[in-house]
Amino acid sequence: MMKKILQLTADGSHTLFIPSMDEHYHSVNGAIQEAMHVFIEAGLHSIQKEFVRILEIGFGTGLNAFLTLRDVEENSRLKVEYHSIELYPLNMELISSLNYGKIIWPDRKDLFEKLHFAKWNMPEKISDNFTLCKIEGDSNVCDLPVDIDLIYFDAFAPDKQPEMWTQAIFDRLYSYTAPGGIIVTYCAKGEVRRMMQKAGYAMSRLPGPPGKRHMLYGKKI
Known part of the structure; x- marks a missing residue:
């Protein structure tokens, strides 16, 4: 079990630091700011459908899921x-x-706990809309949902977790993406963009969150 240390980021929200990997779960420039910018604003808000099937690579702290749930419930x-x-x-213990x-979402922080208490490998209704x-x-090998509308690609950085940033995984994700489906990630490395493009996504570099110049946005045309 890798040791994880709780740390504050620049926007006052927590992240976790793994000393053995020298890696954080989120940007030290603001965990919530990064997640909102990359996954909610660039990803979720670009979807023009009434029903959205999302696949997140890396549940981690549950931050992206909680922000998505709040956005869905409030809007x-x-x-x-x-x-x-x-x-x-x-x-x-770490989650708490x-x-x-x-x-x-102080009025509904119980929903953050509900996300984490949900059983693994089976669907659970968190709300009427989620x-x-x-x-x-x-x-790389587990079963994936079909007709994915939106992929949050939030694995650890390519130099820390290279097995998660391969041509094979992007080819696989593309094959499960619905026409018009979108993939977003905080990473903007040219090699990653080229692999996503080779898989079939039409790629764009967008302005990045605080502390990063760019992020990547891909679409299955």
Whole structure:
């Protein structure tokens, strides 16, 4: 079990630091700011459908899922089926120390806990508009949902977790993406953009979150 240390980021929200990897779960320039910019604003808000099937690579702290749930509940504009894959789930003691519920949605911080208490490998209705299916497994080989409208690609950085940034995985994700489906990631490396493009996505570089110049946005035409 890798040691994880709770740390504050620049916007006052928590992240986790793994000393053995010298890697953080989120940007030290602001965990919530990064997640909102990359996954909600560039990703979720670009979808023009009433029903959205999301696949997240890396459930981690549950931050992206919680921000998505809040957006769905506060705007009531769509229904979401949210699939999230995680090979190394966090323990509840560590999860309970995160301040996301208090900062992001203090009136409904119980929903943050509900996301984490949801059983693995089976769908669970979190609200009328949001169904969660947490998948414990390896994104390279585990079963994936079909007709994915939106992919949150939130694996650790390519130099820390290279097995998650390969041509094979982007080819695989593309084959499960619905026509018009979107993939977004905080990473803007040229090599990653070229692999996504080779898989079939039409790629764009967008302005990045605080501390990053760019992020990547791909679409299945």
